[in-house]
Each structure stands twice: as C-alpha cells, then as structure tokens.
Amino acid sequence: MAAIVSVENLTKTYGSGFEALKSVSLAIEEGEILALLGPNGAGKTTLISTICGIITPSSGTVTVGGHDILSDFRAARSLIGLVPQEINLEPFERVIDTVRFSRGLFGKSRNDAYLDEILGKLSLSDKKTSKIMELSGGMKRRVMIAKALSHEPRILFLDEPTAGVDVELRRDMWDTVAELKADGVTIILTTHYIEEAEAIADRIGVINKGDILLVQNKAELMSQMGQKQLRISLAQPTTEIPPELSEFDLTLSEDGECLVYTYDTRGEKTGITSLMANLQKTDLQLADLQTEQSSLEDIFVGLVKEPA
Numbered sequence: 001m002a003a004i005v006s007v008e009n010l011t012k013t014y015g016s017g018f019e020a021l022k023s024v025s026l027a028i029e030e031g032e033i034l035a036l037l038g039p040n041g042a043g044k045t046t047l048i049s050t051i052c053g054i055i056t057p058s059s060g061t062v063t064v065g066g067h068d069i070l071s072d073f074r075a076a077r078s079l080i081g082l083v084p085q086e087i088n089l090e091p092f093e094r095v096i097d098t099v100r101f102s103r104g105l106f107g108k109s110r111n112d113a114y115l116d117e118i119l120g121k122l123s124l125s126d127k128k129t130s131k132i133m134e135l136s137g138g139m140k141r142r143v144m145i146a147k148a149l150s151h152e153p154r155i156l157f158l159d160e161p162t163a164g165v166d167v168e169l170r171r172d173m174w175d176t177v178a179e180l181k182a183d184g185v186t187i188i189l190t191t192h193y194i195e196e197a198e199a200i201a202d203r204i205g206v207i208n209k210g211d212i213l214l215v216q217n218k219a220e221l222m223s224q225m226g227q228k229q230l231r232i233s234l235a236q237p238t239t240e241i242p243p244e245l246s247e248f249d250l251t252l253s254e255d256g257e258c259l260v261y262t263y264d265t266r267g268e269k270t271g272i273t274s275l276m277a278n279l280q281k282t283d284l285q286l287a288d289l290q291t292e293q294s295s296l297e298d299i300f301v302g303l304v305k306e307p308a
C-alpha cells in the first residue's frame with residue numbers, strides 16, 4: 001500500500017525547551033486504521049497537530065498526499081479532517097449550520113446532500129436543526145466528527161475519540177470508524193483504551209517520551225511479542241516439579257495444583273509435545289489444560305514501563 005502521510009525525522013521542541021518529539025519517522029498507509037498508543041504526555045497530540053499543520057515542527061518533514069504541510073499547506077490540509085480532544089462548539093448554533101460552516105472554511109461549494117449523508121452515518125439526522133446546547137456529550141462528539149468530515153477529507157485524525165464516552169457509544173464509534181474505513185478514509189486515532197486499539201486498528205504505533213517505539217501490524221505484534229502460557233491443572237497437588245520435567249521452564253503454583261509452562265510464540269518449537277510426553281513418565285495426573293495469550297495491554301505495559 002502507498003503512504004498517504006509521510007513523516008520524516010520530525011522533531012518538536014516547545015518554547016519552554018521541552019523536546020516533545022525526537023526524530024519521529026512514520027509512514028501512514030492509505031486506507032488503514034492506525035492506532036497511536038502512549039501514556040499521558042508521550043507526544044501523541046503534538047505529533048497529530050504537527051501532521052495537521054497546527055504546530056510548526058522544529059525540524060523534519062511531513063507530506064500529506066504528496067503535499068508538504070508547510071510549503072503546500074492548503075493542499076495538504078484539505079485532505080485532512082481533524083477531531084481534536086476538546087469539544088469546542090458554539091452552544092447556540094444549530095448542528096447543520098456548524099457543519100456547513102466547517103465545509104465553507106475549506107472553500108468547498110455547498111452540498112447539503114453530502115452533509116445529510118454524513119449526519120445520517122453519525123446518527124445525527126434527527127438532530128440536524130437542534131442547537132448544540134440541546135445535545136448530549138456523546139452527540140457533541142459526533143458533531144465534531146461531522147465537522148471534520150464536512151469537506152470530504154481522505155484522512156481523518158481522531159484524538160481520543162472515546163474519552164469519557166460510555167461503553168455503548170464507544171462501540172457505536174467503532175462501527176462508525178469501520179464504516180469510514182470501508183468508504184476508503186484513512187484513520188489515525190490516539191487512544192488510552194488498549195481494548196479500542198485491539199478492536200479496530202490494522203496497525204498499532206506505540207509512542208513514549210517523544211519517540212515511536214514501534215509501528216506494527218496488530219496481528220503480527222501480538223504473535224511476535226506475545227508469550228503464551230500453558231496451565232496444567234493437576235488432579236492431585238504436588239510439592240515439587242518432578243526431575244523428568246526439569247528441562248522445561250515450569251513454575252508450580254503455591255497450592256501445588258497447577259504447573260505453568262511459559263513459551264515464546266516466536267520459537268520454532270513450543271516444546272509442548274515433549275513436555276506432554278515427559279509428563280506421562282511422571283506420577284502426575286492431569287485434570288485440565290488451558291492456554292493463555294498475553295494481551296496487547298501486557299505488550300504495551302512491557303514496552304513503556306520505566307526500568308526499575
């Protein structure tokens with residue numbers, strides 16, 4: 001797939017001297033959903049704002065659809081829709097007027113049929129003529145998305161789209177994002193909800209202290225960095241691991257009722273077959289077997305944790 005956004009050696013040092021981005025390079029592929037994960041203050045908003053041309057980088061380049069964000073700002077920016085973290089809407093304005101106004105800002109001719117379609121996709125059709133102040137928080141967030149989509153962008157940035165949103169609405173948002181992707185929109189979102197990244201992203205980027213630690217296909221990330229555990233429940237507890245099993249990386253639970261075998265999914269062989277064969281040579285009786293895969297959350301915490 002071709003890169004629609006290309007970020008090269010991007011740095012940002014704020015006026016205070018704080019280095020918020022340290023030589024970030026990133027290629028965002030057309031049509032993908034990329035989730036950027038990182039702890040508070042990692043630099044996610046700074047990165048998004050710089051790609052969108054709101055913050056001037058200290059060095060490095062950003063091109064959007066081949067247009068340089070600094071020297072060709074208008075062309076680059078017209079391809080982008082941005083939903084910022086904060087909701088900033090005019091309380092007395094009506095939904096359709098605010099969305100029409102956003103479209104006008106990009107110099108696009110009026111197209112109410114398109115705007116009606118967007119409002120429909122975001123389940124806002126019946127609120128079209130409502131004043132912003134009459135909407136719930138979740139509806140306001142959707143109006144922010146409608147505004148960002150009003151000028152038919154090809155790329156949508158969502159900065160924490162589901163912060164403070166209830167579980168049901170969060171799932172609705174995921175559906176909306178999936179529909180936009182089906183329409184060919186490239187989506188970049190930041191989130192603190194790892195479950196969200198796991199549910200909807202094609203690729204995951206992890207950012208910490210101004211550095212991109214990795215950007216990887218979600219499924220590959222989980223199979224490459226994930227460890228699996230095989231839990232062997234015993235019919236009768238034991239006090240020690242029998243010598244026949246000493247060559248395996250096993251731990252015995254405190255109650256003696258469970259042996260836990262941890263193996264790396266990257267290994268060519270898991271060793272489970274020979275573990276099972278050796279287990280038969282012991283006096284241990286199996287009651288049950290279970291496997292557990294480490295989650296994206298385990299992987300993320302492992303990546304960003306401070307050294308002890």
Ligand SMILES: Nc1ncnc2c1ncn2[C@@H]1O[C@H](COP(=O)(O)OP(=O)(O)OP(=O)(O)O)[C@@H](O)[C@H]1O
Pocket residue numbers: 014015016018020038039040041042043044045046047
């Ligand atoms: N205008 C500014 N001047 C100085 N420092 C800033 C400015 N804006 C952000 N920072 C600092 O840059 C760092 C990155 O902030 P940023 O908002 O990009 O993080 P984030 O990953 O989006 O965090 P969060 O998850 O909390 O939204 C933080 O340490 C922040 O204090």
